[in-house]
Amino acid sequence: MAKEFKGRVVLAEDWSGEAIVSTVGVNTLATFQKSAMKNNPKEALCGDQNNPELYGRNLTGKALCLPQTIGSTTGGMVLQTACDMGIAPAAMLFSEHIDSLAAAGIILAAVWGKNQIIAIDCLGEEFLAYVKSGMRVQIDKDGTVRVEG
Amino acid sequence: MEYKMKLTDEEKAILQGSQGETMQKVMRTLVLYGDTFDAEKMVPLTHKASHLVTSFGLGMITPVYNIMDELIQAGIVTEEKFTMDPRPLDYENVKCNFIEKLVFNKFMYTKQDDYEAQLKKVGLKDDNAFSCTCYLEQVGNIPKKGDVISWAESSAVVYANSVLGARCNRNSALIELFGSIAGVVPYFGLLTDEGRKADWIIEVKTSKIPEAQVLGSAIGLKVMEDVPYIVGLDPYLGTEIDARAQAYLKDMGAATASNGAVGLFHVENLTPEAKEHGRALIKEGAQTFVVDDKVLEQTIAGYPIMWKDKEATPKLCFIGCPHLSLSQLDDWTAALTENLEKNGKSKVQVRTVLTSAPDVIEAFKKTENYRRLLQTGATLTSICPLMYMNNPIAGKKAVMTNSNKLRTYTMARYYTDAEVLERVCGKEGI
Numbered sequence: 310m311a312k313e314f315k316g317r318v319v320l321a322e323d324w325s326g327e328a329i330v331s332t333v334g335v336n337t338l339a340t341f342q343k344s345a346m347k348n349n350p351k352e353a354l355c356g357d358q359n360n361p362e363l364y365g366r367n368l369t370g371k372a373l374c375l376p377q378t379i380g381s382t383t384g385g386m387v388l389q390t391a392c393d394m395g396i397a398p399a400a401m402l403f404s405e406h407i408d409s410l411a412a413a414g415i416i417l418a419a420v421w422g423k424n425q426i427i428a429i430d431c432l433g434e435e436f437l438a439y440v441k442s443g444m445r446v447q448i449d450k451d452g453t454v455r456v457e458g
Numbered sequence: 459m460e461y462k463m464k465l466t467d468e469e470k471a472i473l474q475g476s477q478g479e480t481m482q483k484v485m486r487t488l489v490l491y492g493d494t495f496d497a498e499k500m501v502p503l504t505h506k507a508s509h510l511v512t513s514f515g516l517g518m519i520t521p522v523y524n525i526m527d528e529l530i531q532a533g534i535v536t537e538e539k540f541t542m543d544p545r546p547l548d549y550e551n552v553k554c555n556f557i558e559k560l561v562f563n564k565f566m567y568t569k570q571d572d573y574e575a576q577l578k579k580v581g582l583k584d585d586n587a588f589s590c591t592c593y594l595e596q597v598g599n600i601p602k603k604g605d606v607i608s609w610a611e612s613s614a615v616v617y618a619n620s621v622l623g624a625r626c627n628r629n630s631a632l633i634e635l636f637g638s639i640a641g642v643v644p645y646f647g648l649l650t651d652e653g654r655k656a657d658w659i660i661e662v663k664t665s666k667i668p669e670a671q672v673l674g675s676a677i678g679l680k681v682m683e684d685v686p687y688i689v690g691l692d693p694y695l696g697t698e699i700d701a702r703a704q705a706y707l708k709d710m711g712a713a714t715a716s717n718g719a720v721g722l723f724h725v726e727n728l729t730p731e732a733k734e735h736g737r738a739l740i741k742e743g744a745q746t747f748v749v750d751d752k753v754l755e756q757t758i759a760g761y762p763i764m765w766k767d768k769e770a771t772p773k774l775c776f777i778g779c780p781h782l783s784l785s786q787l788d789d790w791t792a793a794l795t796e797n798l799e800k801n802g803k804s805k806v807q808v809r810t811v812l813t814s815a816p817d818v819i820e821a822f823k824k825t826e827n828y829r830r831l832l833q834t835g836a837t838l839t840s841i842c843p844l845m846y847m848n849n850p851i852a853g854k855k856a857v858m859t860n861s862n863k864l865r866t867y868t869m870a871r872y873y874t875d876a877e878v879l880e881r882v883c884g885k886e887g888i
Contacts, residue, residue, distance in 0.1 A: 319494055334718070336866070338867060358762050358764055380716055380719065380866070381612050382611055383512060383610075383630070383631050386519065386521070390519050393520060407494060409491075410628060416487055417521070420486055
């Protein structure tokens with residue numbers, strides 16, 4: 310059964326795919342730096358030792374569901390670079406208001422780059438409690454997110 | 459483009475391309491950024507010298523080099539010269555073997571020289587401008603209380619907001635540069651009076667002064683990006699920001715920002731806004747988090763040990779992330795000297811590297827303590843240990859550190875200052 314959540318559009322397109330979930334803040338630099346440093350990486354395996362939910366898991370092309378991002382202020386640039394390299398998540402679905410670093414990365418990629426990351430925020434605590442890694446999510450341009458359980 | 463912010467005629471004109479396509483994209487980025495946070499307007503910078511976070515010429519950050527090229531081709535420079543985070547390498551003072559040099563030079567920091575050339579064209583202050591502690595007296599990028607600034611580097615932003623009372627959001631790399639170029643930043647978050655109010659009361663109830671890096675970690679992990687109002691530190695640190703308090707707040711802040719996403723903290727009776735407004739800074743309904751000895755112990759116990767051999771003898775020790783202040787260099791020199799003497803050793807037993815800003819090191823070299831420090835066998839450099847550690851070879855070494863930021867981003871293992879001294883100075887039974 311699908312459950313529907315309504316968020317605020319930061320950057321939206323119609324999309325559907327697999328969810329990967331972190332119930333704690335995602336440290337962008339720690340998450341992407343190892344994968345991004347590889348020569349022509351094909352995927353982003355989370356390198357954040359402090360995040361057992363994501364550590365070692367592939368984030369590329371998935372809908373990363375999270376409260377917010379945290380950590381170093383290189384975060385936005387790292388996200389933009391991951392996006393440019395084609396290894397970023399396809400979408401970022403925030404239960405809370407998007408933070409300044411994730412917002413920067415998504416906007417920098419959209420204004421200056423060739424690829425984009427879909428971003429919906431303010432989806433609420435219930436969204437993050439409901440969605441689980443591996444579930445299918447469908448995103449509509451208006452900020453509606455359907456999670457298929 | 460559609461936007462919600464109220465812009466001045468000049469800002470609107472730039473957005474429509476009056477100053478060329480590249481400035482149009484700079485302004486578009488700032489407006490989209492501001493709109494995302496419901497900023498009502500742009501506000502001018504009152505301290506225009508920026509501090510940039512991306513100091514490393516990693517081959518993979520092509521988008522940064524492309525943007526820098528675009529800015530240079532458009533003849534765009536910052537109004538005032540900016541400082542930068544530390545460089546990643548210093549072969550003279552942080553020795554690397556052949557393979558490490560090969561990895562650094564041929565695979566990782568392949569663009570360092572090219573990138574520094576780009577930075578100079580856009581507005582880099584000088585060759586000494588590379589430190590995460592640009593706000594120290596010797597470095598001199600010091601905003602006043604109330605100044606609006608456009609900085610990045612999480613440890614510098616949290617220090618500027620909290621200890622200096624400047625106003626800055628946790629800007630990402632490139633956003634800080636764009637604000638500095640445009641001379642304006644979106645007005646939201648930590649720029650506003652409301653955004654500077656505390657969501658949390660942190661009650662420090664420990665039996666002695668907490669390790670700054672562990673207290674910061676515990677706070678960051680709990681409050682994430684919220685603003686904490688810390689009570690119970692002034693009995694340890696006093697009510698004036700002297701050199702000791704400055705160093706403590708620098709290290710604590712860096713841990714709050716890297717273990718969480720704190721951009722501003724208040725310390726009762728000590729930091730400028732807490733001294734001025736007191737508990738009026740605390741929001742109604744703020745949550746309370748008590749930090750006692752048990753919380754600190756649990757915080758340390760929660761750090762994963764990433765060494766392959768968890769019982770390995772450390773091969774390298776980094777002290778100084780963020781960069782050490784002049785008083786900290788003096789303190790570490792004294793502590794290393796005393797502990798070596800106590801243990802009957804003449805040199806450090808683990809290769810030990812202290813990091814500090816180039817301008818601080820220049821000042822330190824003029825003192826007798828510089829000679830004393832070198833006598834211990836420790837070395838001094840201005841690199842970013844985090845950037846040094848970010849290679850597959852360094853990552854395999856058993857590296858120890860007293861920095862919670864370095865621990866968070868690398869395989870380095872955290873030890874308290876006292877534990878670092880015991881191991882580095884060869885205390886028996888360790």
